[in-house]
Amino acid sequence: MRQPGASAPIPPFQDFLAANRTPVYRFLVAAVGPGDADDCFQETFVSALKAYPRVTEAERLDRWVLTIASRKALDHHRARNRQPIPTQDALDLADAPVHQPADGDAPLWAAVAALPPRQRLAVVHRHAFDRSYAEIAGLMGCTEQTARANVSLGVRALREMMA
Amino acid sequence: MTKSRSSEDLTRVLRGLAPPRAAARAAASAASTRFAETVMATNLADVAFWTAASPIGDLLVAVTPKGLVRVGFADEPRDEVLGELAREVSPRILESAAATDEVRRELDEYFTGGRIRFDVKVDRRLIHGIAREVLTATRRVPFGRTTTYGELAARIGKPKAARAVGNALGSNPIPIVIPCHRVLRTGGALGGYAGGLARKERLLTLEGVSLRRS
Numbered sequence: 001m002r003q004p005g006a007s008a009p010i011p012p013f014q015d016f017l018a019a020n021r022t023p024v025y026r027f028l029v030a031a032v033g034p035g036d037a038d039d040c041f042q043e044t045f046v047s048a049l050k051a052y053p054r055v056t057e058a059e060r061l062d063r064w065v066l067t068i069a070s071r072k073a074l075d076h077h078r079a080r081n082r083q084p085i086p087t088q089d090a091l092d093l094a095d096a097p098v099h100q101p102a103d104g105d106a107p108l109w110a111a112v113a114a115l116p117p118r119q120r121l122a123v124v125h126r127h128a129f130d131r132s133y134a135e136i137a138g139l140m141g142c143t144e145q146t147a148r149a150n151v152s153l154g155v156r157a158l159r160e161m162m163a
Numbered sequence: 164m165t166k167s168r169s170s171e172d173l174t175r176v177l178r179g180l181a182p183p184r185a186a187a188r189a190a191a192s193a194a195s196t197r198f199a200e201t202v203m204a205t206n207l208a209d210v211a212f213w214t215a216a217s218p219i220g221d222l223l224v225a226v227t228p229k230g231l232v233r234v235g236f237a238d239e240p241r242d243e244v245l246g247e248l249a250r251e252v253s254p255r256i257l258e259s260a261a262a263t264d265e266v267r268r269e270l271d272e273y274f275t276g277g278r279i280r281f282d283v284k285v286d287r288r289l290i291h292g293i294a295r296e297v298l299t300a301t302r303r304v305p306f307g308r309t310t311t312y313g314e315l316a317a318r319i320g321k322p323k324a325a326r327a328v329g330n331a332l333g334s335n336p337i338p339i340v341i342p343c344h345r346v347l348r349t350g351g352a353l354g355g356y357a358g359g360l361a362r363k364e365r366l367l368t369l370e371g372v373s374l375r376r377s
């Protein structure tokens with residue numbers, strides 16, 4: 001018998017995966033671009049699987065996995081930035097399986113790709129997925145104030161780039 | 164996009180960074196299949212399961228690296244079976260055709276008549292207490308033969324424990340492969356079966372056992 005007030009049992013990983021794969025995939029497409037979303041998806045769920053038996057809050061699994069995905073997206077951008085080749089998100093779109101934005105969107109993707117990683121992530125959480133600043137702070141491991149600053153700096157930079 | 168935009172315009176386009184749900188759902192499903200394959204190849208999952216069709220209805224088969232741990236009949240709710248595995252074995256449970264391949268092949272061969280014993284390894288971690296002895300003895304009852312609750316009780320050295328033997332058989336987490344269907348009541352009546360008596364009868368008929376009608 002579970003103690004009253006104890007958290008719900010952890011669901012089988014398969015059910016967790018089925019419930020969260022689409023939101024995670026959509027987030028990653030926006031966060032790292034369609035060409036790299038799949039790699040980050042694999043890394044996100046491998047990390048989640050490794051840590052899974054130690055999860056304590058079964059009710060918060062959706063947020064937990066998005067936190068991992070946010071971290072993977074940041075790691076991905078950091079690894080890219082260490083390479084001499086510039087980011088290619090706009091070009092990746094050409095053979096992306098999921099997301100075929102109209103040609104007119106290419107400058108937007110290029111501009112988003114040019115943002116500093118934390119700003120890009122904050123902007124994506126806020127404006128592509130309508131998340132509150134409190135949620136963004138939780139997902140990115142920062143204060144609400146920092147989340148707000150990253151969003152507004154990102155949006156300002158985008159507006160300048162696309163002006 | 165050559166002209167400057169108002170901020171509503173910009174936020175509206177930013178919404179477009181999120182791919183449409185329907186397309187993302189298909190891509191995410193393909194990505195999670197690839198994920199399951201990687202995981203199985205690297206032994207990161209603790210339990211793999213699959214649903215196999217059989218003449219006695221769908222069977223949920225679950226394996227661990229140690230062997231077959233659970234066979235569930237169609238009328239046992241999937242969520243209950245997986246929930247039990249999550250609690251008692253590990254929540255790292257993934258659907259995988261490949262990891263359950265050997266078990267499903269042996270079951271197929273059993274049902275189509277070519278196989279009279281299972282070679283697949285069995286993971287006994289869901290079998291507790293007296294059920295360990297009872298089910299070990301049950302595995303020695305050969306294809307096409309039957310025994311009784313009383314005989315089985317005597318065989319494990321507890322001749323008065325026929326009822327406990329019945330309960331232990333009823334808790335068998337790996338039916339068919341551990342052939343608790345071969346245990347009948349003294350006198351030939353079917354007795355009980357966790358999967359229902361119709362299935363027990365079907366399995367015995369498949370093995371060529373002639374049943375005494377009661």
